[in-house]
Amino acid sequence: MREGASGLHRTSPTPSPNFLNDSMSMSLRLSSFPPALWRLQPPPPPPLPPPVVSDTAAAAAAIPLSSARSRTRRFRCLLPSSLTTQNRAPKLPPLLSSPGDVPSPEQDAEDEEGEEEGEEDCASSARDALSRLLHLEFGLSSDDASRVASNAPDYIRSLIDGVRELDELSLWDSSWKSTPLLVSSASAVAGFQEKVVFLAKQRGDRGKVAFLESIGLPLSSALSVARSVSSNSLPSLLRKVKVLKEILFSSSDVEVLLGKNARRMMMHLSIPVDEDVQLTLSFFEKIEARRGGLDMLGNKDASFLYLVESFPHLLSLPVESHVKPLVQFFESNGIPRGQVRNIILLFPPIIFNKVDDISKKVLVFQKILADSHDIGRMLLKYPWMLSTSIQVNYEAILLFFHMEKVPEPSSHRAIRYLPHIMGCSTSKLKLMVESLGELSVRNKKMGKVIAKSPQLLLRKPEEFFQVVSLLENLGFDRETVGKIVLRCPEIFAASIEKTLNKKLGFLKSMGISNDHLPRVIKKYPEVLVSDVDRTLIPRINYLMEIGLTKREIAFMVRRFSPLLGYSIEEVFIPKLEFLVKTMEKPLKEIVDYPRYFSYSLEKKIKPRYWVLKGRKVECSLKDMLSKNDEEFAAEFLDIERMPVPPAPSHL
Template sequence: MCSTANTIGAIPITNVRNRYNSILCPYKSPACEFPPQNSSHMYAFNVIRPPNQIQTKDTETRFNSDRILAYQSSLRCSNNDNLEAEVEEEEEEARNAVREYLEEYGASREESEQISSSCPKYLKMLIDSVRDLDEWNSWTADSSEIIASDADSCATGTPKLESFKKKVYEMAKGKGDKGILPFLESLGLSLSSATYLAGYLSSHSHTLPLLIHKVKYVKEIFFSDSDDKGLIGKNARRMMMHFSASADEDLQQTLSFFEKIQARRGGLNLLGCENASFRHLIESFPRLLLLPVESHMKPMMNFLEDIGVPGGCTNRVLLLFPPILFYNIDKDIRPKLLAFEKVGVQDNDSGKMLIKYPWILSSSILENCQKVLHLFDEEKVPKACSSRAIRNWPHLLGCSVNNLKMMVDKFGELGIRSNKLGKVVVTSPQLLHCRPPEFLQVVSFLKDLGLVEEDISRILCRCPEIFATSIDRTLMKKLEFLSAIGVSRTHLPRVIRKYPELFVCDVDRALLPRMKYLMKIGLSRRDIGFMVRKFSPLLGYSIEEVLRPKLEFLTKTMKKPLSEVVDYPRYFSYSLEKKIKPRFWLLKSINMECSLKEMLGKNDEEFAADYIGVEQMVVPPS
């Protein structure tokens, strides 16, 4: 039966040795091992038998494995329920050990309970370390000592758990993080991030109570109870989308932070949510936990309020640009704000600009500001216009000059330069963020409707926001509405030329409600379409402020039929108090009847000459 072969059948003898030894672990002793391979006692079998059936050359060296295995079984749980109960008891004792450890380093009872219940990976690491250490000791200790020790523990029960708890406590203390590591994991950080950061903070002499206090304050200033969490995410998306300039280190870190939030389910809508964002905030900006609360963070919050950032909005500024907390107020922030005086920014404007675009405090944005102003000067845009555009829409400062120049050139092709360009950038500075192909698509769309370049140029000056809208989601929807009320394609050019703002009116919240109101008082859809063809701005008027009061005066006071307003829809464009009422009462006083067009279509001199025989009519005060 003996052989010097290195295999048993097709199985290497080393695998059999390892399998056999693993059965005996952790109660392994020299007597239970296979002889080394260079020993003269090499065993080969065609069938691998259980240890108690192994045949050996020397019966004195036969392993009494039945006895050992039976003893092991008596010490271990015989069913899964008991095993799970033992594991749960060990985990509970481990939590108690961590709680005591945290209390020793200054955490309150409530804090230590919360932390020890919220750091599962840290607990598992300690438990695994203790078990690994016990297993190692079992390999090196004499088997009789292990059996005696385990028998004592099994007989009493509690001492074993107490011993385990003590080992966990000593293991935690030996890590040297002073309770900071489990606290960081309880905040949501991964164990690897928490381990790295714990070493970073421990090296700066942070105590656990100080860190707990600091974290509470950071959460307070970054995540207030305001309801603008969705707005913060919307602003972040807009800032990322419109940014094309070079980014300094602070902006790169901020963009990286945004990308981590964006990668989660829910995206940047979660930016203002503490549970979703705090972990990534600390991982991206670990230095936040090094800043002193009283001497740095609180003065910064007071400063932001002093320059016009309302207390309820400071969290927007911080979340959209966390590096602001690392800046020195006098050395960094004040000089940068002073630099914006070139664009007419006053003290009360600084806070408003920071809420809209906190990145104005980054070095790269300040540098790009000079380039943007230089471009506007080259294009002969009035300084008042460029300054106002930047104050109202500071996102322009994050756009590369090359991108801005491409859009300015497209405007120039339509004859929009200097003063006209200034009017466009003041009215709709967002249009400068458009890509030239998107802008040209809208131009082509308007040309297809029958408008010529001269018309398009006037529309661009009057209502530039049209050119930043979606053709499918916005412009086509307005055309479908006009078609539904009877405005044919042949009438579209005239309607659009007279009132291009129709393209930016919301169909569901503005156009449809106004149409339904006019139909409710007795006008047909056909009447409304006819009125729109004659007077395009009709559906741009507010029901409560214009349509209702003027129609009530027409029908109740003037006693005129609705057909008159169908024939002359421009009636709605005149002031009720300054023109309609005075002329009506003057005509009534001389018993004169006339149509709406005759009453309102003339200027004051013509009206007076025709109806009261004087050269000038004095309008009575309202």
């Protein structure tokens, strides 16, 4: 029987053919392999005497750190059985043993439980050894060292497997007994822990791989990142990670729209990009391929790990002279500290730029800014605006709008409101501009449209004309459709299935027939982009609560559809209260004349009511309000212009 790391008794096992092949290939790859494996395939004698290297050290260096992840077999505890679980007789194959020797199911369960206990004892001993090494030699505090060792299970497993391989190959020599870090009453445990420490030191990463795994990186990624931060000491690396997370990822808010904005930025990018944007696109692709996709950008813990994994040199940036001034610059431009991470995650290479360089890039947009906070709002929406390729295209877009005779205030407002336009090629913009031109929307009219709804410029022409066809099928001609574009361009940037058809269905459910739909939409096209649940339904419900029937409301909407856009608190309540309590008129009056809600209460409704009341004149709401001032004065006062009497003092 072989006792592993106990050192009491050990026989060398005969390697399997597959193992021989693996070992032979390893000997070809590694020039410093131990003599024990060189014998499997003797190399030609070297021209110069090799340096004196411990066999154990060479073998330890040859064992890949990722071996724990590549093997599927479970590691067997290397501590002697007397220090873990009691020895148990091995189970014999049923056909080679008597019935009395076949282990029972209960004994099988006990054996499996004993193996698990032994493995946990082995892992616990290895964690203790690594914790001592991190604390006593690599400079971490006792608590930090314990925390790292407890949260690096794959690294611990790789160390245990490394000790196991060297045990099986009998490649240990006395060099591993040179560390005074471990003290134990059981010499076998101390021997195992010394071997673990020896292997950990031979890895050469000085604890960085274990630390990086402990913060959440997979072992393979931790290996790669550790090579990029090899110049940092372990305590320095730990402090830097803490500070970066505190500065950049201190907010507990989950940015659910971060992934959506990343997709939108990619969707509307149609120009050749520079290296920084290309690196960002690769970063997005890696995240999208993982569970949760780009939506995980909003998770602060996951996103920090993604950032470190793809841009490991982030951990080499000086905090005081680089990271903090960068954060302060963004804050000075109106970006809250908790949202600085949004810019970094949507455009990671920007964190490697100096503040002076970023300031120069921001100045490029000075001529389109309306106030000092515009640049912060634009950066949060579209941080790629700081890339070289986007800035070059921005100048081309300004020139394009100038050639199309779009007023500068309109084009500037469009870019401020939707900076994603800067990632769109002018050839693509021209297609949409020509499509609008077919509806007689040009020059100043074009300026009004893109200033109000710049997202329309990012539509595909075929999507735009699908909305045009929808309106034409409802009964509108091209000239009227062009007027609707000027009045409410958002309609033509909306989804037919998700938005427009939903609103048309709502109007029909109210009792608006197909014959009346054109009148309703023409008078209030905004109804097609109004929120059904938060805007339309609450207004309908309020009118029903005051005593109107659904049929009466449908009649009112057919006659005056802007009714659906008025505020309940600011329009409906005060005007109905004046109608019923002061004017003492029935609700039927607003059914017959719903336009009543369109007039100003203070400037028109009240003054005319007090004039008529003073003359003891009774008339309908339509007669009172539909006439202009001259017509009203001529009919009710027999004078050319209506005087405005003061309201009663009790009001």
